[in-house]
Amino acid sequence: MKCSEVGVTCLDDPELLKAYVSDASPLRGEVPKAAFFPIDATEVAKVLKWANKEKIAVYPFAGGTSLVGSPLPSEGVVMDLILMDYLEVFPKDKLALVGSGWKPSELNSELREYGLWFPIDPGSYDIATIGGMIATNAGGIRAVKYGVTADRVRALEFVTPTGEIVWSGAWSKKSSTWIRLHQLLVGSEGQFGVVTKALLELERLPEKAEVLMIETNLEEVGDLVLKLMEFEPSAVEFMDETTVEAVNHHPSAPFKLEGNSILLVEFDDERASEKAESIEMELNATRGEPEKLWKYRKLAGQALTYKYGKRADWDVAVPLSELSPALKFVKDRLEEGAVFGHFGDGNMHINYLGKSVEEVIEDAKELVCEMVKRFKATVSGEHGIGLLKLPMLKCEVSDEAIEVWRKLKLALDPNLILNPGKKIPL
Ligand SMILES: Cc1cc2nc3c(=O)[nH]c(=O)nc-3n(C[C@H](O)[C@H](O)[C@H](O)COP(=O)(O)OP(=O)(O)OC[C@H]3O[C@@H](n4cnc5c(N)ncnc54)[C@H](O)[C@@H]3O)c2cc1C
Incomplete structure (x- = not known):
């Protein structure tokens, strides 16, 4: 195969292609046969039409910041989307039409001149793409x-696995016109x-934010989060003692703390100072x-990876009312581990330390599945399923629901060209 025959910029040097065998998960993919670098939907369509004809997976x-192996290739070719750099801003409507290759940090630098901001802020803010x-x-x-x-996607331009270019969604805030195909793509990996x-x-863009730190512990933090939610914060983040110690020892740590568990809470509205004062006094x-x-x-x-070498992270989320009992359960079960996370959303990162994923997968599956049963947990709050979490998908998602996913996949992708083997057990 000569990738240059497809008519889209590509590379097929096996040495350079090794860059695609890893993401941020502990898993490894195979070296792809080629990588394509489309710059717009027409080029994406060209690659997908060719791949369907040749029956090559894309x-x-x-x-490449997935923590669950979502983009890793096994045979086939990679479609690298970092050159998708379209941008148009509609300041009066507080909207932007954004190419999928933008990183949120770069996008926000562009939006600053309009006084606007895309507020989704993952830990991978500087390296992940839209x-x-x-x-x-x-x-x-x-x-x-x-x-x-999902809450920020009003509409999408996308290319179907068989190469048709589709726009889905209205420009207005309200619309009952569309079958929301654009939301079907959100979270579909x-x-x-x-x-x-x-x-x-x-x-x-908020004018000012107040961030406060509260010392706490795994027993009390669930109730504390519920109390803080009454103040309508813009962030409520938790780090347990083990995590705090690890960050203290990391060479990039901006300061060191005593070593207790902490909650960080942020307010970014016009009453931020007033709220911060109340929290200082009350809590x-x-x-x-x-x-x-x-x-x-x-x-x-x-920092946990730096200190312990191996680390496996399970990003379970529970409804806030279940946060306290769920944390107690995790604390009793986890022998050598750490917990941190976005506690304002009930999203905890349960970390097994010093052990490989292979060593902990069975235990993690049992833990996560038990949490689904007892605390209405979801297997993944934000990282997705990819390859890593496929073994525990069925704890939460019924066979009937998976069958609907399969039928949708086969209807849209009859040759199973696009990212096969991930998310949906086929
Ligand atoms: C240090 C660190 C901190 C993180 N913190 C968070 C966090 O706080 N919250 C959070 O949610 N996640 C977090 N993550 C996980 C990760 O950053 C996210 O899953 C991110 O959304 C992946 O984006 P990416 O551009 O790196 O995609 P990739 O890892 O390259 O791909 C992820 C999936 O998206 C698919 N994909 C990529 N681009 C497209 C496209 N244009 N069209 C269709 N499919 C596409 C891939 O096939 C794959 O299935 C973190 C990761 C790291 C390394």
Whole structure:
């Protein structure tokens, strides 16, 4: 096969293609036969039409920050989407039409001149892409106020697995016209199409944010989160003692803390100062510099890997009323581990430390499945299923629902070209 015959920029040097065998998960893919670099929907369609004719699998790959192996290739070719850089801003409507290759940090630099902001803020803010975030329905630290990626997608341009270019969704806030195909793509991990442009709902850039730190522990934190939610925060993040210790030891840590578990809470509305004062008095919180505190928090996963070498992270989420009992359950079950996460959304990252995924997968499956039963948990709050979490999918999703997913997949992708083997057991 000569990839240059397809008519889209590509590379087929096996040495360079090795870059695609890993994402941010502990899993490894195979070296693909080629990587294509489309710049717009027409080029994406060209690759997909060719792949259907040749019966070659295509793996959409963007920032490569998946924690569950979602973009990893096994045979076939990669479609690298980082060159999809279209951008048009509609300031009066607080909307932007954004190519899927933009990183949220870069997008926000462009939006600053309009006083606007895309508020979804994952730990991978500087390295993930908008397309990848749509495909995984990414969350992050501000979902508690601004929602997850799905809540920001008003419409999409995408290419179906067989190569048709589709626009789905209205420009207006309201519309009962559309069957919301665009939302079908959100969280589908590249199963139903390749996102090329997204019409995203933006926010006014907040003028000022107050961030406070509260010392706590795993027993009390669930009730504390419920109390804090009454103040309508823009972020409520937790780090347990083990995580705090690990961040203290990381060379990039902006400061060191005593080593107790902490909650970080942010307010970014016009009553932020007033709310911060109340929290200081009522809950013994202390104010800090927002940038430094968020840098400290965002080092959590990286610092645990740095200190313990191996780490396996399960990003379960529960309804807030179940947070306290769910945490007690995790604490009793987890021998060597750490917990941090977006507690304002009931989303906890349960980390097994010093062990490989293979060593903990059975135990993790039991733990997560038990949490689904007892605490109405979801298997993945924000990272997706990919390959890593396929073994535990059926704890939450019924055979009947999976059968509907399969039928949809086969209807849209009869040759199973697009990212096969991920998310949907076939
Ligand atoms: C340090 C770190 C911190 C993180 N923190 C968070 C966090 O706080 N919250 C959170 O939600 N996640 C987090 N993640 C996980 C990860 O960043 C997200 O899953 C992110 O959305 C993946 O985006 P990506 O561009 O890297 O996509 P990739 O990893 O390249 O791909 C992810 C999936 O999207 C598909 N895909 C990519 N682009 C497209 C497209 N244009 N059309 C269709 N399918 C596509 C791929 O095929 C794959 O299935 C973190 C990861 C790291 C490494």
